[in-house]
Amino acid sequence: MTFRNQNISFLKGSEFLKKLKGLFADVIESVSGTEQDFTEGKLSRAIILLSIPAVLEMIMESVFVVVDIYFVSKLGANAVATVGITESMITIVYAISIGLATATTSMVSRRMGERNPDAASKVAFQAILTGIAVSLIIGITGALNAQRLLGLMGASDTIVTKMAGYTTIMLAGNIVIMLLFIINAIFRSAGDAAIAMRVLWVGNIINIILDPCLIFGLGPFPHLGVAGAAVATNMGRGIAVMYQLYLLFFGKKRIQLSFNNLGIDFKLIGKLLKLSFGSIGQNLIGTTSWIALVRIISVFGSEVVAGYTIAIRIVSFILLPSWGISNAAATLVGQNLGAKRPDRAEKSVIITGLANMILLGTIGTVLVIIPSPFIKIFIHDPGVIKAGVECLRIVSMGFIAYGFGMVLVNSFNGAGDTSTPLKINIFAFWCIEIPLAWLLAMKSGMNEEGVFVAIVIAESIMTFTAWIVFRRGKWKLKVV
Numbered sequence: 001m002t003f004r005n006q007n008i009s010f011l012k013g014s015e016f017l018k019k020l021k022g023l024f025a026d027v028i029e030s031v032s033g034t035e036q037d038f039t040e041g042k043l044s045r046a047i048i049l050l051s052i053p054a055v056l057e058m059i060m061e062s063v064f065v066v067v068d069i070y071f072v073s074k075l076g077a078n079a080v081a082t083v084g085i086t087e088s089m090i091t092i093v094y095a096i097s098i099g100l101a102t103a104t105t106s107m108v109s110r111r112m113g114e115r116n117p118d119a120a121s122k123v124a125f126q127a128i129l130t131g132i133a134v135s136l137i138i139g140i141t142g143a144l145n146a147q148r149l150l151g152l153m154g155a156s157d158t159i160v161t162k163m164a165g166y167t168t169i170m171l172a173g174n175i176v177i178m179l180l181f182i183i184n185a186i187f188r189s190a191g192d193a194a195i196a197m198r199v200l201w202v203g204n205i206i207n208i209i210l211d212p213c214l215i216f217g218l219g220p221f222p223h224l225g226v227a228g229a230a231v232a233t234n235m236g237r238g239i240a241v242m243y244q245l246y247l248l249f250f251g252k253k254r255i256q257l258s259f260n261n262l263g264i265d266f267k268l269i270g271k272l273l274k275l276s277f278g279s280i281g282q283n284l285i286g287t288t289s290w291i292a293l294v295r296i297i298s299v300f301g302s303e304v305v306a307g308y309t310i311a312i313r314i315v316s317f318i319l320l321p322s323w324g325i326s327n328a329a330a331t332l333v334g335q336n337l338g339a340k341r342p343d344r345a346e347k348s349v350i351i352t353g354l355a356n357m358i359l360l361g362t363i364g365t366v367l368v369i370i371p372s373p374f375i376k377i378f379i380h381d382p383g384v385i386k387a388g389v390e391c392l393r394i395v396s397m398g399f400i401a402y403g404f405g406m407v408l409v410n411s412f413n414g415a416g417d418t419s420t421p422l423k424i425n426i427f428a429f430w431c432i433e434i435p436l437a438w439l440l441a442m443k444s445g446m447n448e449e450g451v452f453v454a455i456v457i458a459e460s461i462m463t464f465t466a467w468i469v470f471r472r473g474k475w476k477l478k479v480v
Helices: 002-032 043-073 077-113 117-144 146-152 157-162 164-172 174-190 193-216 226-250 266-298 302-338 342-369 372-376 382-396 399-414 419-443 448-472
Strands: none
Touching (some): 002 043, 043 077, 043 193, 077 146, 077 157, 077 164, 077 226, 117 164, 117 174, 146 157, 146 164, 157 164, 164 174, 174 193, 174 302, 266 302, 266 419, 302 342, 302 382, 372 382, 382 448, 399 448, 419 448
8 A cells, every 4th residue: 555655645746847847948938939839739738838028028127117217216306207207208109009009910820820920920011000100299299398298297307407408309319219119029029029128128128238237427438417328228128129120121020021021911901900999999098098197296296206207117027928918818819809719818817817917916915015125225215115116006906906917808819809898997997086086085084095085996997898809709809
Protein backbone atom coordinates (compact mmCIF):
# COMPACT_ATOMS: atom_id res chain seq x y z
CA MET A 1 0.00 0.00 0.00
CA THR A 2 2.84 2.38 0.89
CA PHE A 3 4.69 1.50 -2.31
CA ARG A 4 1.55 2.16 -4.38
CA ASN A 5 1.07 5.57 -2.74
CA GLN A 6 4.69 6.45 -3.41
CA ASN A 7 4.28 5.42 -7.04
CA ILE A 8 1.14 7.59 -7.41
CA SER A 9 2.97 10.54 -5.83
CA PHE A 10 5.87 10.05 -8.23
CA LEU A 11 3.52 9.99 -11.23
CA LYS A 12 1.77 13.15 -10.03
CA GLY A 13 5.12 14.84 -9.54
CA SER A 14 6.22 13.83 -13.04
CA GLU A 15 2.98 15.15 -14.49
CA PHE A 16 3.44 18.46 -12.68
CA LEU A 17 7.02 18.79 -13.97
CA LYS A 18 5.83 18.00 -17.47
CA LYS A 19 3.18 20.75 -17.31
CA LEU A 20 5.68 23.19 -15.81
CA LYS A 21 8.14 22.41 -18.60
CA GLY A 22 5.41 22.94 -21.19
CA LEU A 23 4.45 26.27 -19.63
CA PHE A 24 8.08 27.42 -19.62
CA ALA A 25 8.38 26.44 -23.30
CA ASP A 26 5.23 28.45 -24.09
CA VAL A 27 6.64 31.48 -22.28
CA ILE A 28 9.89 31.28 -24.26
CA GLU A 29 7.97 30.86 -27.53
CA SER A 30 5.67 33.80 -26.77
CA VAL A 31 8.58 36.16 -26.10
CA SER A 32 10.75 35.02 -29.01
CA GLY A 33 7.84 34.97 -31.48
CA THR A 34 5.49 32.24 -32.60
CA GLU A 35 3.89 30.86 -35.77
CA GLN A 36 0.88 29.53 -33.81
CA ASP A 37 -2.50 29.55 -35.58
CA PHE A 38 -4.73 31.20 -32.96
CA THR A 39 -7.95 29.92 -34.55
CA GLU A 40 -6.95 26.30 -33.84
CA GLY A 41 -5.49 24.31 -30.98
CA LYS A 42 -5.73 24.76 -27.24
CA LEU A 43 -7.34 28.08 -26.32
CA SER A 44 -5.45 28.44 -23.03
CA ARG A 45 -2.16 28.13 -24.91
CA ALA A 46 -3.24 30.73 -27.46
CA ILE A 47 -4.10 33.15 -24.63
CA ILE A 48 -0.69 32.59 -23.03
CA LEU A 49 1.20 33.08 -26.31
CA LEU A 50 -0.58 36.36 -27.03
CA SER A 51 -0.90 37.67 -23.47
CA ILE A 52 2.66 37.31 -22.19
CA PRO A 53 4.36 39.58 -24.77
CA ALA A 54 1.41 42.00 -24.55
CA VAL A 55 1.76 42.12 -20.76
CA LEU A 56 5.54 42.56 -20.96
CA GLU A 57 5.01 45.31 -23.53
CA MET A 58 2.67 47.14 -21.18
CA ILE A 59 4.89 46.51 -18.14
CA MET A 60 7.67 48.41 -19.88
CA GLU A 61 5.21 51.22 -20.65
CA SER A 62 4.24 51.16 -16.98
CA VAL A 63 7.89 51.35 -15.91
CA PHE A 64 8.38 54.36 -18.18
CA VAL A 65 5.28 56.09 -16.74
CA VAL A 66 6.56 55.69 -13.18
CA VAL A 67 10.23 56.50 -13.92
CA ASP A 68 9.24 59.60 -15.90
CA ILE A 69 7.14 61.05 -13.09
CA TYR A 70 9.85 60.06 -10.57
CA PHE A 71 12.43 62.30 -12.26
CA VAL A 72 9.93 65.11 -12.89
CA SER A 73 8.83 65.03 -9.23
CA LYS A 74 12.36 66.13 -8.24
CA LEU A 75 11.55 69.50 -9.83
CA GLY A 76 8.63 70.15 -7.47
CA ALA A 77 4.83 70.18 -7.38
CA ASN A 78 4.48 72.67 -10.28
CA ALA A 79 6.47 70.43 -12.62
CA VAL A 80 4.39 67.40 -11.67
CA ALA A 81 1.20 69.42 -12.10
CA THR A 82 2.43 70.52 -15.56
CA VAL A 83 2.85 66.90 -16.59
CA GLY A 84 -0.53 65.99 -15.11
CA ILE A 85 -2.42 68.78 -16.85
CA THR A 86 -0.61 68.17 -20.15
CA GLU A 87 -1.31 64.45 -19.90
CA SER A 88 -5.00 65.23 -19.50
CA MET A 89 -4.81 67.00 -22.89
CA ILE A 90 -2.56 64.37 -24.49
CA THR A 91 -5.16 61.77 -23.59
CA ILE A 92 -7.13 63.15 -26.55
CA VAL A 93 -4.22 62.04 -28.75
CA TYR A 94 -4.23 58.67 -27.00
CA ALA A 95 -7.97 58.40 -27.52
CA ILE A 96 -7.68 58.97 -31.26
CA SER A 97 -4.61 56.71 -31.50
CA ILE A 98 -6.36 53.90 -29.64
CA GLY A 99 -9.47 54.41 -31.80
CA LEU A 100 -7.52 54.06 -35.03
CA ALA A 101 -5.53 51.16 -33.55
CA THR A 102 -8.76 49.42 -32.56
CA ALA A 103 -10.19 49.73 -36.07
CA THR A 104 -6.89 48.45 -37.44
CA THR A 105 -6.92 45.50 -35.02
CA SER A 106 -10.44 44.54 -35.99
CA MET A 107 -9.83 44.64 -39.74
CA VAL A 108 -6.33 43.15 -39.78
CA SER A 109 -7.23 40.30 -37.40
CA ARG A 110 -10.32 39.46 -39.50
CA ARG A 111 -8.27 39.32 -42.69
CA MET A 112 -5.66 37.16 -40.99
CA GLY A 113 -8.39 34.85 -39.67
CA GLU A 114 -9.66 34.59 -43.25
CA ARG A 115 -6.12 33.62 -44.36
CA ASN A 116 -5.72 36.78 -46.48
CA PRO A 117 -2.42 38.47 -45.45
CA ASP A 118 -2.27 40.63 -48.61
CA ALA A 119 -5.57 42.31 -47.69
CA ALA A 120 -4.31 42.71 -44.12
CA SER A 121 -1.17 44.49 -45.40
CA LYS A 122 -3.28 46.85 -47.47
CA VAL A 123 -5.38 47.76 -44.41
CA ALA A 124 -2.17 48.32 -42.42
CA PHE A 125 -0.74 50.93 -44.80
CA GLN A 126 -4.00 52.88 -45.06
CA ALA A 127 -4.16 52.97 -41.25
CA ILE A 128 -0.65 54.44 -41.11
CA LEU A 129 -1.53 57.13 -43.66
CA THR A 130 -4.66 58.04 -41.69
CA GLY A 131 -2.67 58.34 -38.46
CA ILE A 132 -0.09 60.64 -40.04
CA ALA A 133 -2.76 62.99 -41.43
CA VAL A 134 -4.63 63.26 -38.13
CA SER A 135 -1.48 63.76 -36.04
CA LEU A 136 -0.27 66.66 -38.21
CA ILE A 137 -3.52 68.55 -37.63
CA ILE A 138 -3.31 68.00 -33.86
CA GLY A 139 0.41 68.80 -33.67
CA ILE A 140 0.27 72.14 -35.45
CA THR A 141 -2.86 73.33 -33.63
CA GLY A 142 -1.71 72.17 -30.19
CA ALA A 143 1.84 73.50 -30.38
CA LEU A 144 0.69 76.98 -31.40
CA ASN A 145 -1.80 77.20 -28.53
CA ALA A 146 0.02 75.44 -25.67
CA GLN A 147 -0.06 78.33 -23.19
CA ARG A 148 -3.69 79.12 -23.90
CA LEU A 149 -4.66 75.47 -23.38
CA LEU A 150 -2.82 75.34 -20.04
CA GLY A 151 -4.66 78.45 -18.92
CA LEU A 152 -8.02 76.96 -19.89
CA MET A 153 -7.14 73.87 -17.84
CA GLY A 154 -6.73 76.00 -14.70
CA ALA A 155 -2.92 75.87 -14.54
CA SER A 156 -1.20 78.43 -12.32
CA ASP A 157 0.55 81.48 -13.82
CA THR A 158 3.93 79.89 -13.03
CA ILE A 159 3.08 76.82 -15.09
CA VAL A 160 1.67 78.82 -18.00
CA THR A 161 4.62 81.23 -18.25
CA LYS A 162 7.58 79.01 -17.31
CA MET A 163 6.68 75.40 -18.08
CA ALA A 164 4.60 75.54 -21.26
CA GLY A 165 7.59 74.17 -23.22
CA TYR A 166 6.73 70.68 -22.02
CA THR A 167 3.19 71.00 -23.35
CA THR A 168 4.35 72.46 -26.68
CA ILE A 169 6.83 69.64 -27.32
CA MET A 170 4.40 66.88 -26.34
CA LEU A 171 1.61 68.20 -28.55
CA ALA A 172 3.93 68.91 -31.49
CA GLY A 173 5.39 65.40 -31.31
CA ASN A 174 2.10 63.53 -31.08
CA ILE A 175 2.80 61.80 -34.42
CA VAL A 176 5.13 59.34 -32.69
CA ILE A 177 2.38 58.39 -30.25
CA MET A 178 -0.09 57.92 -33.10
CA LEU A 179 2.18 55.71 -35.21
CA LEU A 180 3.45 53.70 -32.24
CA PHE A 181 -0.11 52.70 -31.34
CA ILE A 182 -1.28 51.98 -34.88
CA ILE A 183 1.74 49.96 -36.02
CA ASN A 184 1.91 47.91 -32.83
CA ALA A 185 -1.80 47.16 -33.31
CA ILE A 186 -0.90 45.85 -36.78
CA PHE A 187 1.71 43.49 -35.34
CA ARG A 188 -0.52 42.28 -32.48
CA SER A 189 -3.60 41.67 -34.62
CA ALA A 190 -1.49 39.66 -37.07
CA GLY A 191 -0.35 37.48 -34.15
CA ASP A 192 3.15 39.00 -33.88
CA ALA A 193 2.72 40.21 -30.29
CA ALA A 194 6.41 39.63 -29.53
CA ILE A 195 7.39 42.20 -32.18
CA ALA A 196 5.13 44.84 -30.61
CA MET A 197 6.71 44.08 -27.24
CA ARG A 198 10.28 44.52 -28.51
CA VAL A 199 9.44 47.80 -30.25
CA LEU A 200 8.04 49.37 -27.10
CA TRP A 201 10.93 48.11 -25.00
CA VAL A 202 13.44 49.74 -27.37
CA GLY A 203 11.63 53.08 -27.32
CA ASN A 204 11.07 53.21 -23.58
CA ILE A 205 14.58 52.09 -22.61
CA ILE A 206 15.97 54.96 -24.69
CA ASN A 207 13.42 57.26 -23.06
CA ILE A 208 14.34 56.21 -19.53
CA ILE A 209 18.06 56.71 -20.21
CA LEU A 210 17.53 60.18 -21.71
CA ASP A 211 15.06 61.38 -19.04
CA PRO A 212 17.51 62.31 -16.25
CA CYS A 213 20.15 63.43 -18.75
CA LEU A 214 17.89 66.04 -20.35
CA ILE A 215 15.91 67.02 -17.25
CA PHE A 216 18.96 67.67 -15.04
CA GLY A 217 21.62 68.36 -17.70
CA LEU A 218 23.89 65.42 -16.90
CA GLY A 219 27.26 65.35 -18.65
CA PRO A 220 27.16 66.90 -22.14
CA PHE A 221 23.36 67.13 -22.20
CA PRO A 222 21.59 70.50 -21.83
CA HIS A 223 19.62 71.28 -18.64
CA LEU A 224 16.06 71.50 -19.94
CA GLY A 225 14.05 70.96 -16.77
CA VAL A 226 10.54 69.57 -17.25
CA ALA A 227 10.81 70.20 -21.03
CA GLY A 228 13.64 67.62 -21.06
CA ALA A 229 11.14 64.91 -20.17
CA ALA A 230 9.13 65.78 -23.29
CA VAL A 231 12.25 65.74 -25.52
CA ALA A 232 13.31 62.35 -24.12
CA THR A 233 9.84 60.91 -24.66
CA ASN A 234 9.64 62.02 -28.29
CA MET A 235 13.17 60.86 -29.09
CA GLY A 236 12.59 57.40 -27.58
CA ARG A 237 9.25 56.93 -29.30
CA GLY A 238 10.56 58.34 -32.57
CA ILE A 239 13.35 55.74 -32.70
CA ALA A 240 10.78 53.04 -31.88
CA VAL A 241 8.61 54.14 -34.81
CA MET A 242 11.58 53.96 -37.20
CA TYR A 243 12.24 50.43 -35.94
CA GLN A 244 8.57 49.55 -36.54
CA LEU A 245 8.68 50.78 -40.13
CA TYR A 246 11.87 48.85 -40.79
CA LEU A 247 10.22 45.64 -39.51
CA LEU A 248 7.07 46.23 -41.55
CA PHE A 249 8.99 46.60 -44.82
CA PHE A 250 11.98 44.31 -44.28
CA GLY A 251 11.20 42.11 -41.25
CA LYS A 252 9.65 39.16 -43.13
CA LYS A 253 7.01 38.60 -40.42
CA ARG A 254 3.37 37.49 -40.70
CA ILE A 255 2.42 40.86 -42.10
CA GLN A 256 4.76 42.76 -44.42
CA LEU A 257 4.40 45.92 -46.46
CA SER A 258 5.76 46.25 -49.96
CA PHE A 259 5.82 49.05 -52.49
CA ASN A 260 2.62 47.57 -53.94
CA ASN A 261 0.83 48.69 -50.76
CA LEU A 262 1.90 52.34 -51.02
CA GLY A 263 -1.06 53.67 -52.96
CA ILE A 264 -3.89 55.61 -51.32
CA ASP A 265 -7.20 53.75 -51.10
CA PHE A 266 -9.81 56.30 -50.06
CA LYS A 267 -12.54 53.68 -49.88
CA LEU A 268 -10.53 51.62 -47.40
CA ILE A 269 -9.56 54.73 -45.43
CA GLY A 270 -13.24 55.65 -45.25
CA LYS A 271 -14.07 52.19 -43.91
CA LEU A 272 -11.29 52.48 -41.33
CA LEU A 273 -12.50 55.91 -40.22
CA LYS A 274 -16.09 54.73 -40.02
CA LEU A 275 -15.07 51.75 -37.91
CA SER A 276 -12.72 53.83 -35.78
CA PHE A 277 -15.32 56.51 -35.16
CA GLY A 278 -17.04 54.48 -32.46
CA SER A 279 -13.73 53.59 -30.83
CA ILE A 280 -12.39 57.15 -31.05
CA GLY A 281 -15.70 58.33 -29.67
CA GLN A 282 -15.60 55.97 -26.71
CA ASN A 283 -12.04 57.00 -25.89
CA LEU A 284 -12.84 60.68 -26.30
CA ILE A 285 -15.73 60.18 -23.90
CA GLY A 286 -13.32 58.76 -21.35
CA THR A 287 -10.77 61.47 -22.16
CA THR A 288 -13.16 64.39 -21.81
CA SER A 289 -14.30 62.85 -18.56
CA TRP A 290 -10.64 62.71 -17.46
CA ILE A 291 -10.15 66.37 -18.40
CA ALA A 292 -13.31 67.33 -16.54
CA LEU A 293 -12.08 65.50 -13.43
CA VAL A 294 -8.71 67.30 -13.56
CA ARG A 295 -10.55 70.60 -13.96
CA ILE A 296 -12.66 69.88 -10.88
CA ILE A 297 -9.61 68.79 -8.87
CA SER A 298 -7.58 71.86 -9.92
CA VAL A 299 -9.94 73.95 -7.77
CA PHE A 300 -8.29 72.42 -4.70
CA GLY A 301 -4.74 73.55 -5.64
CA SER A 302 -1.49 72.33 -7.23
CA GLU A 303 -0.68 69.98 -4.33
CA VAL A 304 -3.92 68.05 -4.85
CA VAL A 305 -3.39 67.97 -8.64
CA ALA A 306 0.17 66.71 -8.10
CA GLY A 307 -0.99 64.01 -5.67
CA TYR A 308 -3.73 62.96 -8.06
CA THR A 309 -1.22 62.87 -10.96
CA ILE A 310 1.21 60.64 -9.07
CA ALA A 311 -1.57 58.32 -7.91
CA ILE A 312 -2.98 57.99 -11.43
CA ARG A 313 0.52 57.28 -12.78
CA ILE A 314 0.74 54.40 -10.28
CA VAL A 315 -2.72 53.22 -11.33
CA SER A 316 -1.54 53.37 -14.96
CA PHE A 317 1.47 51.26 -13.98
CA ILE A 318 -0.95 48.61 -12.73
CA LEU A 319 -3.55 48.86 -15.49
CA LEU A 320 -1.29 48.87 -18.55
CA PRO A 321 -0.30 45.19 -18.24
CA SER A 322 -4.00 44.40 -17.88
CA TRP A 323 -4.67 46.32 -21.07
CA GLY A 324 -2.08 44.05 -22.65
CA ILE A 325 -4.17 41.05 -21.61
CA SER A 326 -7.34 42.63 -22.99
CA ASN A 327 -5.54 43.38 -26.28
CA ALA A 328 -4.78 39.66 -26.56
CA ALA A 329 -8.49 38.96 -26.11
CA ALA A 330 -9.33 41.43 -28.91
CA THR A 331 -6.95 39.67 -31.30
CA LEU A 332 -8.45 36.27 -30.46
CA VAL A 333 -11.97 37.58 -30.99
CA GLY A 334 -11.13 39.11 -34.38
CA GLN A 335 -9.21 36.13 -35.72
CA ASN A 336 -11.75 33.54 -34.52
CA LEU A 337 -14.71 35.47 -35.89
CA GLY A 338 -12.82 35.69 -39.19
CA ALA A 339 -12.37 31.91 -39.05
CA LYS A 340 -16.15 31.48 -38.36
CA ARG A 341 -15.62 30.27 -34.78
CA PRO A 342 -17.76 32.61 -32.61
CA ASP A 343 -18.04 30.19 -29.67
CA ARG A 344 -14.25 30.03 -29.38
CA ALA A 345 -14.16 33.83 -29.51
CA GLU A 346 -16.67 34.08 -26.64
CA LYS A 347 -14.84 31.54 -24.52
CA SER A 348 -11.54 33.40 -24.96
CA VAL A 349 -13.12 36.60 -23.60
CA ILE A 350 -14.53 34.92 -20.48
CA ILE A 351 -11.30 33.09 -19.62
CA THR A 352 -9.15 36.19 -20.21
CA GLY A 353 -11.56 38.44 -18.29
CA LEU A 354 -11.60 36.22 -15.21
CA ALA A 355 -7.79 35.98 -15.18
CA ASN A 356 -7.51 39.76 -15.45
CA MET A 357 -10.07 40.30 -12.71
CA ILE A 358 -8.19 38.04 -10.29
CA LEU A 359 -4.87 39.74 -11.11
CA LEU A 360 -6.14 43.29 -10.66
CA GLY A 361 -8.23 42.38 -7.62
CA THR A 362 -5.16 41.01 -5.85
CA ILE A 363 -3.02 44.06 -6.64
CA GLY A 364 -5.87 46.42 -5.76
CA THR A 365 -6.17 44.85 -2.32
CA VAL A 366 -2.51 45.61 -1.61
CA LEU A 367 -2.90 49.24 -2.69
CA VAL A 368 -6.00 49.71 -0.55
CA ILE A 369 -4.21 48.42 2.55
CA ILE A 370 -0.82 50.16 2.12
CA PRO A 371 -0.98 53.02 -0.44
CA SER A 372 1.37 55.52 1.24
CA PRO A 373 4.75 53.81 0.54
CA PHE A 374 4.02 53.92 -3.19
CA ILE A 375 3.29 57.67 -3.17
CA LYS A 376 6.34 58.43 -0.99
CA ILE A 377 8.63 56.88 -3.61
CA PHE A 378 8.03 59.96 -5.76
CA ILE A 379 7.64 62.92 -3.45
CA HIS A 380 7.94 64.00 0.22
CA ASP A 381 5.61 66.99 0.23
CA PRO A 382 3.00 66.22 2.97
CA GLY A 383 0.13 67.86 1.08
CA VAL A 384 0.89 65.95 -2.12
CA ILE A 385 1.29 62.66 -0.23
CA LYS A 386 -2.06 63.11 1.54
CA ALA A 387 -3.94 63.69 -1.72
CA GLY A 388 -2.09 60.88 -3.52
CA VAL A 389 -2.73 58.32 -0.78
CA GLU A 390 -6.41 59.18 -0.67
CA CYS A 391 -6.74 58.86 -4.45
CA LEU A 392 -4.78 55.60 -4.71
CA ARG A 393 -6.70 53.90 -1.90
CA ILE A 394 -10.15 54.77 -3.22
CA VAL A 395 -9.52 54.17 -6.93
CA SER A 396 -7.90 50.78 -6.22
CA MET A 397 -11.18 49.58 -4.73
CA GLY A 398 -12.61 49.44 -8.23
CA PHE A 399 -9.86 47.28 -9.73
CA ILE A 400 -11.65 43.94 -9.40
CA ALA A 401 -14.64 45.15 -11.44
CA TYR A 402 -12.60 47.12 -13.94
CA GLY A 403 -10.31 44.15 -14.63
CA PHE A 404 -13.21 42.22 -16.14
CA GLY A 405 -14.78 45.29 -17.72
CA MET A 406 -11.77 46.29 -19.83
CA VAL A 407 -11.65 42.82 -21.39
CA LEU A 408 -15.38 42.92 -22.19
CA VAL A 409 -15.10 46.34 -23.84
CA ASN A 410 -12.07 45.29 -25.88
CA SER A 411 -13.90 42.16 -27.03
CA PHE A 412 -16.57 44.35 -28.65
CA ASN A 413 -13.87 46.41 -30.32
CA GLY A 414 -12.03 43.31 -31.52
CA ALA A 415 -15.27 42.14 -33.12
CA GLY A 416 -15.65 45.46 -34.91
CA ASP A 417 -18.65 46.51 -32.78
CA THR A 418 -17.30 49.90 -31.68
CA SER A 419 -20.70 51.56 -31.27
CA THR A 420 -21.68 49.45 -28.25
CA PRO A 421 -18.70 50.53 -26.07
CA LEU A 422 -19.35 54.11 -27.20
CA LYS A 423 -22.87 53.98 -25.79
CA ILE A 424 -21.64 52.31 -22.61
CA ASN A 425 -18.97 54.99 -22.12
CA ILE A 426 -21.43 57.84 -22.68
CA PHE A 427 -23.66 56.37 -20.01
CA ALA A 428 -20.91 55.53 -17.48
CA PHE A 429 -18.64 58.56 -17.87
CA TRP A 430 -20.82 61.43 -19.03
CA CYS A 431 -24.11 60.52 -17.39
CA ILE A 432 -22.63 59.09 -14.17
CA GLU A 433 -18.97 60.01 -13.52
CA ILE A 434 -18.78 63.74 -14.33
CA PRO A 435 -22.07 64.83 -12.71
CA LEU A 436 -21.44 62.60 -9.69
CA ALA A 437 -17.85 63.87 -9.28
CA TRP A 438 -19.05 67.50 -9.38
CA LEU A 439 -21.87 66.86 -6.91
CA LEU A 440 -19.71 64.94 -4.44
CA ALA A 441 -16.72 67.30 -4.69
CA MET A 442 -18.42 70.68 -4.92
CA LYS A 443 -21.80 70.23 -3.23
CA SER A 444 -21.52 67.46 -0.65
CA GLY A 445 -18.33 68.74 0.99
CA MET A 446 -16.27 65.65 0.08
CA ASN A 447 -13.84 67.83 -1.96
CA GLU A 448 -11.34 65.83 -4.06
CA GLU A 449 -12.38 62.59 -2.34
CA GLY A 450 -15.74 62.91 -4.09
CA VAL A 451 -13.99 62.75 -7.47
CA PHE A 452 -12.16 59.57 -6.49
CA VAL A 453 -15.36 57.88 -5.32
CA ALA A 454 -17.13 58.86 -8.56
CA ILE A 455 -14.39 57.12 -10.59
CA VAL A 456 -14.97 53.79 -8.81
CA ILE A 457 -18.76 53.98 -9.10
CA ALA A 458 -18.68 54.87 -12.81
CA GLU A 459 -16.24 52.11 -13.77
CA SER A 460 -18.20 49.49 -11.81
CA ILE A 461 -21.40 50.51 -13.62
CA MET A 462 -19.54 50.33 -16.93
CA THR A 463 -18.46 46.72 -16.26
CA PHE A 464 -21.95 45.59 -15.21
CA THR A 465 -23.51 47.17 -18.30
CA ALA A 466 -20.88 45.65 -20.63
CA TRP A 467 -21.52 42.17 -19.19
CA ILE A 468 -25.26 42.40 -19.86
CA VAL A 469 -24.67 43.44 -23.48
CA PHE A 470 -21.93 40.83 -23.99
CA ARG A 471 -24.24 37.99 -22.97
CA ARG A 472 -26.76 39.02 -25.64
CA GLY A 473 -24.16 38.04 -28.26
CA LYS A 474 -24.98 40.49 -31.05
CA TRP A 475 -21.28 41.35 -31.34
CA LYS A 476 -20.69 37.92 -32.90
CA LEU A 477 -22.70 38.96 -35.98
CA LYS A 478 -20.69 42.10 -36.79
CA VAL A 479 -19.24 42.21 -40.32
CA VAL A 480 -16.03 44.22 -40.98
